[in-house]
Amino acid sequence: MVAAEVEDLLRRLAxxxxxxxxxxxxxxxxxxxxxxxxxxxxxxxWPRDGLPDNPKGWLIAVAxxxxxxxxxxxxxxxxxxxxxxxxxxxxxxxxxxxxxxxADRDDTLVLFFMCCHPSLPAASQIALTLRxxxxxxxxxxxxxxxxxxxxxTRRITRAKQSIKDSGVPFALPPPxxxxxxxxxxxxxxxxxxNEGYEATSGAELLRLELAEEAIRLGRALHExxxxxxxxxxxxxxxxxxxxxxxxxxxxxxxxIPMAEQDRSLWDRAVIDEGIALxxxxxxxxxxxxxxxxxxxxxxxxxxxxxxxxDWAQIAALYGVLLRLDDNPVVALNHAVAVAxxxxxxxxxxxxxxxxxxxxxxxxxxxxxxxxxxxxxxxDRHAALEAYHEAARRATNLQQQRxxxxxxxxxxxxx
Amino acid sequence: MILTFASQQDYxxxxxxxxxxxxxxxxxxxxxxxxxxxxxxELADSGELVETxxxxxxxxxxxxxxxxxxxxxxxxxxxxxxxxxxxxxIVECGxxxxxxxxxxxxxxxxxxxxxxxxxxxxxRPIDEQQPDFEG
Numbered sequence: 001m002v003a004a005e006v007e008d009l010l011r012r013l014a015x016x017x018x019x020x021x022x023x024x025x026x027x028x029x030x031x032x033x034x035x036x037x038x039x040x041x042x043x044x045x046w047p048r049d050g051l052p053d054n055p056k057g058w059l060i061a062v063a064x065x066x067x068x069x070x071x072x073x074x075x076x077x078x079x080x081x082x083x084x085x086x087x088x089x090x091x092x093x094x095x096x097x098x099x100x101x102x103a104d105r106d107d108t109l110v111l112f113f114m115c116c117h118p119s120l121p122a123a124s125q126i127a128l129t130l131r132x133x134x135x136x137x138x139x140x141x142x143x144x145x146x147x148x149x150x151x152x153t154r155r156i157t158r159a160k161q162s163i164k165d166s167g168v169p170f171a172l173p174p175p176x177x178x179x180x181x182x183x184x185x186x187x188x189x190x191x192x193x194n195e196g197y198e199a200t201s202g203a204e205l206l207r208l209e210l211a212e213e214a215i216r217l218g219r220a221l222h223e224x225x226x227x228x229x230x231x232x233x234x235x236x237x238x239x240x241x242x243x244x245x246x247x248x249x250x251x252x253x254x255x256i257p258m259a260e261q262d263r264s265l266w267d268r269a270v271i272d273e274g275i276a277l278x279x280x281x282x283x284x285x286x287x288x289x290x291x292x293x294x295x296x297x298x299x300x301x302x303x304x305x306x307x308x309x310d311w312a313q314i315a316a317l318y319g320v321l322l323r324l325d326d327n328p329v330v331a332l333n334h335a336v337a338v339a340x341x342x343x344x345x346x347x348x349x350x351x352x353x354x355x356x357x358x359x360x361x362x363x364x365x366x367x368x369x370x371x372x373x374x375x376x377x378x379d380r381h382a383a384l385e386a387y388h389e390a391a392r393r394a395t396n397l398q399q400q401r402x403x404x405x406x407x408x409x410x411x412x413x414x
Numbered sequence: 415m416i417l418t419f420a421s422q423q424d425y426x427x428x429x430x431x432x433x434x435x436x437x438x439x440x441x442x443x444x445x446x447x448x449x450x451x452x453x454x455x456e457l458a459d460s461g462e463l464v465e466t467x468x469x470x471x472x473x474x475x476x477x478x479x480x481x482x483x484x485x486x487x488x489x490x491x492x493x494x495x496x497x498x499x500x501x502x503x504i505v506e507c508g509x510x511x512x513x514x515x516x517x518x519x520x521x522x523x524x525x526x527x528x529x530x531x532x533x534x535x536x537x538r539p540i541d542e543q544q545p546d547f548e549g
Contacts, residue, residue, distance in 0.1 A: 025474050027489075065429060071473040072422065075490035085489035086481070 003047045009055065010039050014135025015220070017059040019107025021067060022170045028114060029160035030070045031063070032132055038063035039135060087167050106172060108133065109224040113173055115159075116185040119166055124159035125188045126195070127152050133220065134213055144210045145195065185221065186234050186290065189214050193238050211242055232281040233291030239274035240297035243267040254398055259306035271301045292321040311340035328360035336369055344376040364393035368403065375410065384410050416517045417536045420500035422492065424529065425471040438526060445524040453523075457505060457516065468501040504540070513537050 017038065022031040038059045052058040078085055115129040127145070130136045138156065142149040173181045196211030218235040225231045247265035250256055278294040296317045303309035318334035331354055339347025351370050360366045371386030384407060391403035420428075427437045428446075438446075457463035475498070477491040492498055507513050517535045525533070 025470070026476070065431075068425075068429075068471050068473050069431075071490060072494070075473060076494070078490075079493070084491075086486050088484060088486055 003043075006043060006046045006051075009051075010042055010059075011135040013056050013059055014039060015108045015111050015133045016056060017063055018132055019111055020056075020060050021063045023107060023110075025064065025067055026170065027067065027071065027164075028168075028170060029164045030074065031067055032160060034063040034067035034070055035059075036131070036137065037066050040137070087165075106224065108220055110170060110172055112185045112221060112224075113181050114163060114168060114170070116181075116188045117163060117166070117168060118181070118184050119162060120159050122188070122191060124155045124162075125184075126192055127155040128159045129188055129217065130192070130213065131156055134217055136213070144207070144213070182225075182228070182230070186230060189218055189221065189234060189238075190290075192217070193241075197241075208245060211238070211245070214238060215242060227284075229281040229284055229286070230288040230290050232277050233288060233294045236274045236277035236281065237290050237294035237297055239270050239277070240294055240301050243270035243274065243301060254401075258300065263305065266301065271298075274298065275301070287320070287324075289321055289325050292317055292324070296321075309340070311337055312342075315341045328354060328357050328363075329365070331357075332360060332365060332369055335373075339373050339376070344373040347373045348377060362393065364390045364395075364399065364403075367393060371406070380410060380413075415538050415540055416503040416505065416513065416520070417538065418500050418502070418520070419497040419534060419536075420472075421497045422472045422494045424497075424500075425473075427526075427529070429471075436526065436528075442524065442526060449523050453519065457503070462505045462507045462512075462516070464504040464506050466501070466503040469499060472496070472498050510537070510539055513539075 014035065018032060018035040021035060022028045025031060041062055042055070042059060046052075046055075074085070111133050112129070115132050116125045120128070127141055130141045130144070131138070136144070138149055138152050141147075142152045145152065172178070193211050193214035196207045196209070196214060215235070215238050218231075218238055222231050222235045244258070244261065244266050246267065247261035247263065248256055274294065275298050278291060278298055281291050282295065296314055299310050299314050299317070315334065315337035318330060318337050322330050322334055331350070335347045335350035335354070338350055348370070351366070351373065354366065355361055367386050367390035371383045371390055374386055375383035387403055387407045387410065391400055391407065394400045394403055428443070430437045430443070454463065454466055457466075472492045473490050475489075475491060477488040478485050479488065480486070503516075505513055505516055507516070514537050517537045520533075520535045523530075523533070
């Protein structure tokens with residue numbers, strides 16, 4: 001077996017092994033270290049010696065042995081320092097009858113919930129999820145997040161310590177907390193995905209891997225919760241956006257807006273998969289924000305060009321999304337879609353309502369959209385002013401260059 | 415109920431991990447497995463075996479105790495050399511003497527000499543005077 005195949009297998013087994021060890025012995029923090037060491041040992045040995053008969057069993061046995069060592073060392077140190085490890089167990093109560101033997105299937109799910117525990121800061125949730133569920137090692141995570149290895153190690157160590165201190169048992173959250181906790185998991189996956197899309201030219205390739213990792217994790221979550229509409233919606237959304245990645249960047253690394261992308265570069269197979277997923281989820285209801293965003297992405301993906309896009313449908317979907325989630329960026333996108341569907345004047349009217357919203361009125365995106373709609377509406381003077389405003393607020397060089405090009409173009413045309 | 419005992423050190427030696435004491439060889443370990451398998455099979459065949467279990471290493475122990483009136487969990491309460499319950503058999507047989515006879519056959523269990531020298535098994539009757547909740 002070649003190293004790459006072994007690596008794939010190990011990444012797939014990682015959460016199952018950690019789940020099995022942490023469920024049997026507790027000590028999520030040490031179990032996580034022990035699992036990493038078992039994965040490392042396998043990555044060295046398997047390509048050389050071949051696969052053991054039962055790869056998962058082998059990893060669990062090695063991790064369990066390593067965990068015993070780590071525990072003994074920890075306990076010996078505590079005895080020396082006379083600091084017994086004492087803590088109060090958080091209450092979980094028995095699982096509902098009939099669900100007691102689903103541990104295997106649920107392990108990955110439990111890990112998602114632990115890694116995305118609301119008490120952890122987002123950066124730690126991301127790093128821990130990539131490691132414990134994704135099976136990435138610290139160096140790989142550091143590369144993917146463009147952070148130093150020390151930083152990632154610190155984040156993971158602190159996250160595990162705070163899970164340990166909180167006494168969270170290795171179990172699914174109580175039913176009453178499930179929706180909220182699942183929301184946190186989805187948010188982390190979406191953050192990982194978007195992190196992959198904050199592409200800078202030099203690191204483009206690695207960041208793409210991060211988006212793909214988010215999709216892989218999304219698939220694992222969808223496998224564990226196939227009937228959850230928002231889980232399905234998020235997976236669909238990521239696929240439908242990711243399908244366009246080859247058309248997104250120009251040779252010089254600059255971003256190409258969707259209207260100007262070569263749509264023949266969009267990945268049809270991935271689009272079809274995303275559309276199939278969202279088509280299953282939507283009629284089941286209730287409709288959540290990830291499903292709506294996926295539906296919007298699907299409408300874009302189905303269009304031959306920017307002009308033939310069904311903007312009325314997109315505007316309607318953004319309208320529903322806005323009712324679910326009072327988010328100024330959604331409101332901005334809504335205004336753009338309305339302008340595309342019914343003309344710049346209607347879009348500008350919506351922007352006027354946003355002008356007093358402090359969450360967005362200082363954002364370059366607000367001024368950029370406004371400039372674009374003003375120009376379309378024939379108000380060249382106001383458009384120029386708005387482009388200047390946007391360029392002043394842009395922080396990224398690419399964005400500044402784009403906006404300054406628009407300013408130069410408008411000035412030339414006078 | 416037949417109970418056997420071992421320390422964390424014993425577990426380490428059985429796992430073949432370097433320690434101050436010599437570890438079990440592959441042959442010794444295989445012989446132990448074969449003996450236990452035959453021992454259990456015989457008890458199952460005679461209909462006397464109710465249940466048997468081996469416990470994982472003492473390092474994995476959690477102790478729950480009241481502290482200021484609330485239950486508090488302590489990790490790994492045992493010292494390395496402290497002998498604790500390692501496994502048990504529940505046998506349903508004619509008499510306490512028969513149960514003791516079964517336990518005495520564990521004396522034939524193979525293993526390194528220094529382990530055999532301090533190995534022991536306790537036999538204790540299960541209190542059957544409890545009210546029977548299943549009616």
